[in-house]
Amino acid sequence: MKVIAIIPARYASSRFPGKPLIDIGGKSMIQRVVEQAKQAEEIEEVIVATDDKRIYDHVLSIGGHAVMTSPDHVSGTDRCLEAYDKSGTSADVVLNIQGDEPFVDPTQLKALIKCIGGNGVEIATLAKKIEHEETLFDPNKVKVVCGQNGRAIYFSRHPIPFQKSIPQKLWLDNFDYYKHLGLYAYRVDVLREICAMNPSPLELAESLEQLRWLENGKNISVAFTEIETPAIDTPDDLQFVLNKMGM
Numbered sequence: 001m002k003v004i005a006i007i008p009a010r011y012a013s014s015r016f017p018g019k020p021l022i023d024i025g026g027k028s029m030i031q032r033v034v035e036q037a038k039q040a041e042e043i044e045e046v047i048v049a050t051d052d053k054r055i056y057d058h059v060l061s062i063g064g065h066a067v068m069t070s071p072d073h074v075s076g077t078d079r080c081l082e083a084y085d086k087s088g089t090s091a092d093v094v095l096n097i098q099g100d101e102p103f104v105d106p107t108q109l110k111a112l113i114k115c116i117g118g119n120g121v122e123i124a125t126l127a128k129k130i131e132h133e134e135t136l137f138d139p140n141k142v143k144v145v146c147g148q149n150g151r152a153i154y155f156s157r158h159p160i161p162f163q164k165s166i167p168q169k170l171w172l173d174n175f176d177y178y179k180h181l182g183l184y185a186y187r188v189d190v191l192r193e194i195c196a197m198n199p200s201p202l203e204l205a206e207s208l209e210q211l212r213w214l215e216n217g218k219n220i221s222v223a224f225t226e227i228e229t230p231a232i233d234t235p236d237d238l239q240f241v242l243n244k245m246g247m
Helices: 029-038 052-063 076-087 105-116 168-174 188-195 201-206 210-216 235-246
Strands: 003-009 043-050 064-067 092-098 122-128 143-146 152-156 178-187 221-222
Touching: 003 029, 003 076, 029 043, 029 052, 029 105, 043 052, 043 076, 052 064, 052 076, 064 076, 064 168, 076 092, 076 178, 076 188, 092 105, 092 188, 105 122, 105 221, 122 143, 122 210, 143 178, 152 210, 152 221, 201 210, 210 221
Parallel strands: 003 043, 003 092, 043 064, 122 221
Antiparallel strands: 092 178, 122 178, 143 152
């Protein structure tokens, strides 16, 4: 099974323009993501998919592989497919690694690869047990519920399930909830299928593209991890990371 990783990296961002090129301890954020991905030896190639010449040139300058893609993609998934098609490589599996995860852990990527290696698995992703009520009720933290076979039943910005007879302050004591982590592995043929699908009603309601895949009958297997690394979405996130690094 040949596995490659693609890292979507846009320059434009409403909350933090140019963030792939920000300096974090002497290295750009995108360089850190690339280096972390390369530590997973199962990954044969790492490609940055960008819509900006500044990011493209920077990745080449650090010895990386970059592909220019359209600025019109609405999701990183679509950008991954275009980059794959333009890359000149072939693979069985594509990993979609977020470009704002400079400390993504190689063991997370290994778990994804192991998960999608299972029989009949079309898409794999990660989840982590929720420990704090603040996370549980934060609509920006996506939750996932799985069946006994380890496959996702539903993703939501709302806590799922709703516990009718239990006070909300006791929900975490009474049930295990899981936060979805935005890392994906796709079979290449499945990646092509899901990018051709039209937005679905559930996707539009929750603004979660993985619901489109479920509505169209695709299976998403979930691997569980105890690791969660900080994403950098805002200048405040960057300052938090720099403080943690003692900088």
